[in-house]
Amino acid sequence: MLTPSGHAPLRRRARLRALAASIVIPLVACAAGAHAAAADLDAIRTQVVAQHDVSVKRLQEWIALPSIAAEDLNVQQGAEHMAKLAREAGFQKVEIVQTDGKPGVFATLDAGAPTTVGLYFMYDVKQYDASEWVAPPLEARIVDRPGVGKVMIGRGATNQKGPQSALLAALHAIRDAKQAMPVNLVLVAEGEEEIGSPNIGQLALRPDVQAALKNTVGVFMPMALQDADGEVVVNLGAKGIVELELVADGTAWGRGPAKDVHSSLKAMVDSPAWRLVKALDTLVSDDGNTITVDGYPAAPPISAEHRAMVAAAMAKRNEARARQQLGVPRWIDDLPWQQANERLVSQPTINIEGLVGGYTGPGGKTVLPHRAVAKIDMRLVPPMTRDGAVAALKAHLAKRGYGDIAVNVSGGYNPTSTDASSRLVQAQLAVLKRNGLEPLLWPRLAGSYPGFVFTEPPLGLPSAHFGLGHGGGAHAPDEYFVIESSKPAVRGYDGAVMSYVEYLYELGSGSGR
């Protein structure tokens, strides 16, 4: 599917022409605010193209330094690199903030603008197994992908270094084009997003950080929102998540062995592995799809408004391609495409991420394991809460006689919702419309991010994702981000950068929240 690029890079002039052709931004759209009025978007666009190679190299260097919280890998280095990137992009105050977990970064850019915008970044990435990749996951190699264009393959390419680096490149370009920065910025960047952000509150709610965020119109996270055809959905929130391990252990149980013993002893010794299977069995229906945890918080049925949003989006989405990309022959319960997506946005899940018990190597080993673990993630929809879901799970296990099974929560957070009328969302819609992209609203991102820290008290801010461009393979092998798109409707890297330029000017030209 992916082949190393055999093409010479497009020359700069050709790229500029390509970019000019694919982005239509009437200058009048930038005339509302004082700062925006002063902007010469052509000059910025010229800078974006001029800086293309430097920006791509900056992204490649970032990908080469993976910070992985679950493996305690490059934690301090990742925070320092994030701080350096912020400083270079023009943030005047940049501080590494220690937490009980991995350090975060707090940075502010004061442009003297009337509007302040919050940014949420993550500098960590998901684990990877290099043997599963077509190109080394840290090399950030740019390859030709037929029908897509030139894509960068690398861990973090789209989740989230590609889009975040594009936003930073937008700040470089605005400054170097000597244009007024349209908004002030408050950045919080964490290094634990991929383990469920257990300490995000210690970063975002530290009194001075909280005070800075309180001044913003809301907080957004850079994200490549375009699908492979260029379609964009604007998410009005995200599911919450809990990540945890269920651990069956002979010592905790008071039955079975305290260490692995010879499997012949199964005839007289209890098995923690079977106990884990039996406890897991009680959590979901026989088809694995309906949560059967006693007293688990119920999810309301999807609203008519949300159903209409899904229907409008489905009319533009290609089911066959989605099936093919995921390798999924049929959806849950053989649901049609639209109902499957209604389920995606509206239903909570209990998923087994991993099973680990006893002997896990090649072939067999005749042991009776003393311990077995299920790695679980539970996705939450409003009004569910992280604490409520965990409490219900624990109560269920206790009630069913599995109180000895440890519920070790490693991270998670509540779901979020952001009003479509918020300035954060309205500015997105305006930019999209201006570019001829019909804005599709999407009720809720099925994935999760710690927006709760911004949307819930004490901050109570709108929180959203924005960015053009396209990527894929988040959490999977061959994660990619489009650098030069072969489809006019899909933006490449420079187009992604320009989408942040446009969005920041649009935010700077508005008023209210």
Add this chain to the structure above:
Amino acid sequence: MLTPSGHAPLRRRARLRALAASIVIPLVACAAGAHAAAADLDAIRTQVVAQHDVSVKRLQEWIALPSIAAEDLNVQQGAEHMAKLAREAGFQKVEIVQTDGKPGVFATLDAGAPTTVGLYFMYDVKQYDASEWVAPPLEARIVDRPGVGKVMIGRGATNQKGPQSALLAALHAIRDAKQAMPVNLVLVAEGEEEIGSPNIGQLALRPDVQAALKNTVGVFMPMALQDADGEVVVNLGAKGIVELELVADGTAWGRGPAKDVHSSLKAMVDSPAWRLVKALDTLVSDDGNTITVDGYPAAPPISAEHRAMVAAAMAKRNEARARQQLGVPRWIDDLPWQQANERLVSQPTINIEGLVGGYTGPGGKTVLPHRAVAKIDMRLVPPMTRDGAVAALKAHLAKRGYGDIAVNVSGGYNPTSTDASSRLVQAQLAVLKRNGLEPLLWPRLAGSYPGFVFTEPPLGLPSAHFGLGHGGGAHAPDEYFVIESSKPAVRGYDGAVMSYVEYLYELGSGSGR
């Protein structure tokens, strides 16, 4: 528990005294057969002691070369080393026999004796994780173990290189003492015991090997039968076993993803991991202990004769120590010690050796795995058969709607029984009694070995285990074999060697099968 030895080795003379004191073998006992009559056991004993250091070194060198069939490790080297050991011990014909799996070794020692005895060896060992050991598993370090003596720590120390090397040392000592070998020997050694001996028939039933075995009075495997107090049980058979993997896979199922996908998709995509849990759940009762596979072959209740054997053995076994060694606070169903052991010898099991699915590393990873595996071993008792058990499992899964779950059998064999009146068993009882050890009969070893190839047609031979000495930790970390015992009742290495000398002379002095 285990500390490196700080003691200087006992001097040879002291060891000889210790050995003479612990083994009482009236010479008259060896007067029955022509070969046996000629034996000077004192001369042999002197050789055993003189060769102690060489014999121990031979064992250490063997442990340093682990052959692990499941990992395809040192397969050819292991067979060649086994052949070399046989040649050096006096086998005149030694051949490496290729099979569809790992090679075996076939060797014969013609002593011109009227009686021929079969030997079954395994040159492979179980996998190990060195990080779990107190001493490197291949170093075969000799350490002091309080209350036990000097023990050798190493993978294969007791299962099965220690006892097998002791038998080879017996052959060296008999020859070097210039005594007549009391029996002819036919050796079959395989390298796949730990994966369930999938090709043992290709070795033991090859026409010339089969013809050689047909001449034997039976086949025995060297084994350290003494427990930590020196008690010995004589096994009258062994359970059978099937090792297999149950694999739930999205592609085979026709549901779920063909590769790992982002876990948020659980809301619309089926989960092979949950499917595995649900299928496993149908195999055993809620406590994990009773097999609930539809139509699974039933095990008859324990016979009165076997119950009496267990009762007699339990009177001499220390329950508290067994619990402590295994780290098991209570037995299945809170059974008393004797009933737990009745269950051990009489009941089949389905055990989970390992669970492997999705992400198995540290922390979590939000994936929906496309595949999950349970590693299973099933122990069998007569009249169950390997093929019958597998067929019942497959039929059960199909009937319950889990026909897509693959049942990948990697090895296994039928249970065995050997009559207490056989010469192989009667000779054991005679040696034990002569040494003041009250022989305890045990209905069936709960572990498994491929004795079926000897006991079933076309060979139909008695098959058994024999050997004095003590070891522990088979298949577990810190596997050990006693080299110098601190308890008079428990034999050290030289005592184990002498037990084989005695057994071979006893077998040579008898008649019939």
